[in-house]
Structure formats: C-alpha cells, structure tokens
Amino acid sequence: MADRKRPRTSRLSARDWADAALDAIRDGGLAAVAVEPLAARLGTTKGSFYWHFSGRDALVTAALERWEERETEAVILEIGEAGTPGERLRRLFRITTAAAARESGPIELALLADAGHPAVAAAVRRVTGRRIAYLVDLFAEHGCPPAEARQRALLAYTGYLGHAQLARSVPGALPRDEEAADYVESVLRALLSGGRREP
Amino acid sequence: MADRKRPRTSRLSARDWADAALDAIRDGGLAAVAVEPLAARLGTTKGSFYWHFSGRDALVTAALERWEERETEAVILEIGEAGTPGERLRRLFRITTAAAARESGPIELALLADAGHPAVAAAVRRVTGRRIAYLVDLFAEHGCPPAEARQRALLAYTGYLGHAQLARSVPGALPRDEEAADYVESVLRALLSGGRREP
DNA sequence: CGACTTCCATACGCTGCCGTACGGTTTTTC
DNA sequence: GAAAAACCGTACGGCAGCGTATGGAAGTCG
Numbered sequence: 001m002a003d004r005k006r007p008r009t010s011r012l013s014a015r016d017w018a019d020a021a022l023d024a025i026r027d028g029g030l031a032a033v034a035v036e037p038l039a040a041r042l043g044t045t046k047g048s049f050y051w052h053f054s055g056r057d058a059l060v061t062a063a064l065e066r067w068e069e070r071e072t073e074a075v076i077l078e079i080g081e082a083g084t085p086g087e088r089l090r091r092l093f094r095i096t097t098a099a100a101a102r103e104s105g106p107i108e109l110a111l112l113a114d115a116g117h118p119a120v121a122a123a124v125r126r127v128t129g130r131r132i133a134y135l136v137d138l139f140a141e142h143g144c145p146p147a148e149a150r151q152r153a154l155l156a157y158t159g160y161l162g163h164a165q166l167a168r169s170v171p172g173a174l175p176r177d178e179e180a181a182d183y184v185e186s187v188l189r190a191l192l193s194g195g196r197r198e199p
Numbered sequence: 200m201a202d203r204k205r206p207r208t209s210r211l212s213a214r215d216w217a218d219a220a221l222d223a224i225r226d227g228g229l230a231a232v233a234v235e236p237l238a239a240r241l242g243t244t245k246g247s248f249y250w251h252f253s254g255r256d257a258l259v260t261a262a263l264e265r266w267e268e269r270e271t272e273a274v275i276l277e278i279g280e281a282g283t284p285g286e287r288l289r290r291l292f293r294i295t296t297a298a299a300a301r302e303s304g305p306i307e308l309a310l311l312a313d314a315g316h317p318a319v320a321a322a323v324r325r326v327t328g329r330r331i332a333y334l335v336d337l338f339a340e341h342g343c344p345p346a347e348a349r350q351r352a353l354l355a356y357t358g359y360l361g362h363a364q365l366a367r368s369v370p371g372a373l374p375r376d377e378e379a380a381d382y383v384e385s386v387l388r389a390l391l392s393g394g395r396r397e398p
Numbered sequence: 399c400g401a402c403t404t405c406c407a408t409a410c411g412c413t414g415c416c417g418t419a420c421g422g423t424t425t426t427t428c
Numbered sequence: 429g430a431a432a433a434a435c436c437g438t439a440c441g442g443c444a445g446c447g448t449a450t451g452g453a454a455g456t457c458g
Binding site: 027028029031109110112113114115116121124125128129132147148150151152154155157158159160161162163165166168169170172173174175182183186187189190191193194195 | 226227228230308309311312313314315320323324327328331346347349350351353354356357358359360361362364365367368369371372373374381382385386388389390392393
C-alpha cells in the first residue's frame with residue numbers, strides 16, 4: 001500500500017517502483033503499469049526508472065515477486081493455528097470479505113484478469129496452488145475425506161474469488177454490516193455441514 | 200461466436216463491428232477494443248468504422264448492448280422450466296462449467312476486470328442483478344426462506360464467477376471429466392442441503 | 399445510363415507511451 | 429574536500445492507436 005505521494009523525501013529504490021507498480025496493477029490492471037505515469041505519481045522521472053530497471057517487463061516481474069513475497073508471509077499466517085478448522089475458516093472469511101469490501105480489492109483480481117502475460121500466469125498459478133492447498137488441509141482436518149476436502153476447498157476459494165469480483169464491480173449485490181456476518185455464517189454452514197468421514 | 204475471418208463477402212454493418220468488439224473483449228479485455236486492429240481482423244480499414252460509429256466509445260457501448268441482448272435472450276431460457284429447482288440448478292451448473300472449460304471464458308469475466316469504465320459497470324450491474332434474482336427465485340422455490348435464499352444464491356453466483364476465473368487463468372486447479380461431475384454434485388449438495396423452511 | 403446515396407481506402411496530424419543518450423546533481427568513499 | 433559512484437532530469441526518436449479529411453468504389457433508383 002506504501003503511501004503514495006510522499007513528498008519525495010529521499011531517493012527512490014527499486015522496491016519503491018515495484019510497490020508503485022503493484023498499486024497501479026490493483027486499480028488499473030497490468031496495462032496501468034506504465035513508466036511515465038508511474039514516474040509522475042512518484043514525483044520523479046523516467047531517468048530514475050531506467051536506472052533501476054532494464055525496462056517495463058523487468059518492473060512487472062519485480063512487482064510480481066514482491067506480491068508473492070507479501071502474500072506468502074502475510075495472509076495465511078495471520079489466521080494462526082488456534083481453534084478448530086471451522087473457527088479458522090470463519091476468521092479467514094471475515095478477514096477476506098472485510099478486505100474486499102474496503103479497498104479496491106485484492107491484487108490477484110486484477111492479475112487474474114490479464115493472465116495472458118506468462119509471468120503473471122505463473123505467479124497466479126503458484127499463489128492459487130498454495131491457497132487451495134491450505135484450504136484442503138483445513139477441510140481435511142475438519143474431517144472431510146480427501147476428495148470431499150478438495151471439492152469443498154475449491155468451492156470456498158471460487159466463492160472467495162467471485163465475492164471479491166462482485167465487491168469490486170457490483171458492490172450493491174453484496175450484503176453489508178450484520179447481513180454480511182449472517183452471510184458468512186450461512187456460507188460456513190453450507191461448507192462445513194455433512195461430508196465428514198464419521199458423521 | 201460469429202465466425203471471424205469470413206472473407207469479406209459483402210460490406211460490413213455496425214453489428215459486425217460490435218460482434219468483433221465483443222470477441223476482442225473476451226480475450227483481451229476492454230483495452231483490446233482498438234479500431235485499427237479490429238479493422239485488420241475484419242479485413243477492412245478505419246474508413247469503414249468511422250462511417251458506422253462516431254468513435255471508440257460508441258463501439259464499446261454498442262458491444263455492451265449487444266452482449267446484454269444476447270445474454271438476456273439466451274442463457275436463462277436455455278435452462279427451461281422443467282424439473283425441480285435442484286434439477287434446474289444442476290443443468291445450469293453443467294452448462295456453465297462446461298462452457299468455462301472450453302473457450303476463453305464468458306465475456307463478463309473480461310468485463311468485470313475493467314469495471315472502471317462507467318458503461319461497463321452499468322451493464323455488468325444489470326446483468327448481475329438479473330442473474331442473482333433468477334438464482335434467488337430458484338432457491339426460494341426449493342424451499343429456502345427469503346434471507347437464506349438470497350445468501351445461497353450469492354454463494355452460487357460467486358462460486359460460478361470464481362470458477363470461471365480459475366478456468367481461464369489456472370485451469371489446472373479445477374477438476375476435469377468425471378471428477379468435474381463429482382464436483383458439481385458436491386457443490387449442489389452443499390448448496391441445497393439444510394436451510395429449507397420445513398425440514 | 400446517369401445522379402445520388404452508401405460505404406470504404408488512404409493519407410495525414412495528434413497524443414501517450416517506450417526506450418536511449420547524456421549531462422547534471424547528490425551521496426559515498428578515501 | 430575532491431574523485432568516484434549512485435542517482436536523477438531532459439531531450440530526443442520511434443511506434444501504436446485515435447480521429448479527420450477527402451476521394452473514390454459499389455450499390456440504388458430515376
């Protein structure tokens with residue numbers, strides 16, 4: 001998030017550019033990663049950019065690396081290990097739906113959109129894999145046999161993605177406030193009921 | 200999907216341009232709606248375009264109208280009225296997941312991505328509203344009280360969107376063939392079990 | 399067949415972005 | 429504190445796409 005528009009206190013690093021590029025991706029897609037506009041937003045010029053990077057592609061790559069780095073270190077660990085799988089899932093949903101309701105949405109949304117770019121596709125593939133694997137573990141621990149766990153994990157994740165989509169583009173279609181909490185509970189019921197090994 | 204590359208038999212109509220624009224949107228997003236490339240793909244030149252349209256925005260608008268037209272007339276009616284709500288939902292899922300697995304995905308995916316454009320946002324809002332309303336009816340008929348019906352409809356639709364997303368960008372994460380059928384059944388179980396008025 | 403409308407091709411200028419060249423300024427190092 | 433390194437500003441050339449202008453070709457109607 002890196003407060004954009006700091007008054008150019010010191011000089012810039014490659015990381016600053018990568019973060020700015022991520023910001024741009026979030027609310028403009030890959031196409032918004034344009035050197036000159038970014039330079040303007042950072043209060044600098046292309047001269048800076050082409051010193052740190054060989055070109056636009058290098059910036060995109062760096063931004064993707066930075067994204068994977070962040071998402072790896074942050075998101076899943078925030079849930080912690082405490083509680084039953086159901087409770088962890090509840091925490092996860094609360095966090096993600098709240099996040100989706102606030103800002104312009106998670107970055108993967110924008111990235112999924114232009115998965116035409118090979119580097120983007122690869123990064124998205126990796127992150128998606130990690131997340132679904134995490135969810136599969138959760139459902140397995142909840143008592144689902146492997147196949148069922150995988151299916152429920154998939155439904156949970158596709159539901160998350162779709163939710164994020166709607167939050168960004170048709171926010172009016174989603175419940176707010178207490179209704180949102182009810183909705184999360186309803187989804188949890190649907191996801192956790194039945195399908196366990198020993199009922 | 201409107202066989203592109205017909206050998207320029209006769210002259211072009213505005214609809215031809217709109218369809219070509221929709222094709223472009225499907226696999227390149229709104230940014231791919233560029234007059235000169237489209238002209239090349241249609242085997243004509245800008246001269247034609249600027250006779251039929253006032254400019255790029257007009258083309259985008261026309262394409263969106265065409266999309267709404269198609270999706271209104273086609274998709275929901277294909278399900279028909281026969282069978283229980285559960286069976287209709289099964290048909291719907293079968294159709295949509297199969298469609299997502301084949302081509303480059305439904306157009307709304309690309310459109311959701313750049314919902315920054317006001318006309319796009321409006322069109323997406325309308326279509327989303329219609330679809331969710333349809334699903335709400337389905338769950339209501341299945342026996343869910345209104346609030347529950349709305350929540351399940353939402354989960355179903357967000358699940359659909361996320362599924363389409365993954366199908367386009369991380370197809371490897373989704374089940375195929377018989378597993379896909381199992382998955383649909385699993386999702387149906389999750390969506391239809393419990394939550395009815397009179398259990 | 400000729401006038402008249404409809405439709406398309408070509409040529410042009412404009413803008414936004416990429417990438418390069420190079421001189422200048424700041425910071426580091428000794 | 430001066431040379432070296434790191435960093436940035438500015439000016440340029442190039443390309444792609446938008447939109448305009450204008451001359452024709454292809455259909456239509458008397």
